[in-house]
Amino acid sequence: MAFRPIAALREKIASLQERWRNARQEIERLRKENEDLRQDRERLKQEKERLRQEQDRLRQENERLKRQLEEAERANKRQAAPFSRRRRKENPQNPGRKRGSAYGQRYSKAIPEKVGEVIAVLAPRRCECGGKLEVETIEHQYQQEIVRKAIWRRFDIPICRCQQCSTRVQGRDRRQTSDALGGGGGAIRAGGFGPGD
Numbered sequence: 001m002a003f004r005p006i007a008a009l010r011e012k013i014a015s016l017q018e019r020w021r022n023a024r025q026e027i028e029r030l031r032k033e034n035e036d037l038r039q040d041r042e043r044l045k046q047e048k049e050r051l052r053q054e055q056d057r058l059r060q061e062n063e064r065l066k067r068q069l070e071e072a073e074r075a076n077k078r079q080a081a082p083f084s085r086r087r088r089k090e091n092p093q094n095p096g097r098k099r100g101s102a103y104g105q106r107y108s109k110a111i112p113e114k115v116g117e118v119i120a121v122l123a124p125r126r127c128e129c130g131g132k133l134e135v136e137t138i139e140h141q142y143q144q145e146i147v148r149k150a151i152w153r154r155f156d157i158p159i160c161r162c163q164q165c166s167t168r169v170q171g172r173d174r175r176q177t178s179d180a181l182g183g184g185g186g187a188i189r190a191g192g193f194g195p196g197d
Helices: 003-077
Strands: 117-120 133-146 150-162 168-170
Touching: none
Parallel strands: 117 150
Antiparallel strands: 133 150, 150 168
């Protein structure tokens, strides 16, 4: 009978030792898992830093490419070489032709020797203001139309003056391609009539 408590104590000690071994194994497993998690956290931290640096690099690259694109678009809007300059002249000349005698030779087309068709243009019935028109003179407009051979047409255009508002008004034919008078009214076209035919 005296041995029963000793045996029970031994069983209890053995049970406690087993529980202690299991607890140590669990502690070791948790320590190892904790170490793995710490290493994972460190690895993720490094990866995050690497990605941040990559993001900064890509942002800088994006800004650089945007600047290059804007510069290329600005350069594309400029005139082509040899007129394109990055630095402007200190004392540039004014653009366009000079006034007066410095203008250079003035030119207009010569009146043709032979006209293939003469078209009498009707004068407008009334001025835009509603007043009656009185013919002052007839001006000529020459127009060249190229189909298979050159045909010169002369439009005899009545130039009118409104008796009510004194506005100058001229007639127009549907075959006219411009309102200019004289040789300057000529236009080289390949077949067909003017706009709105």
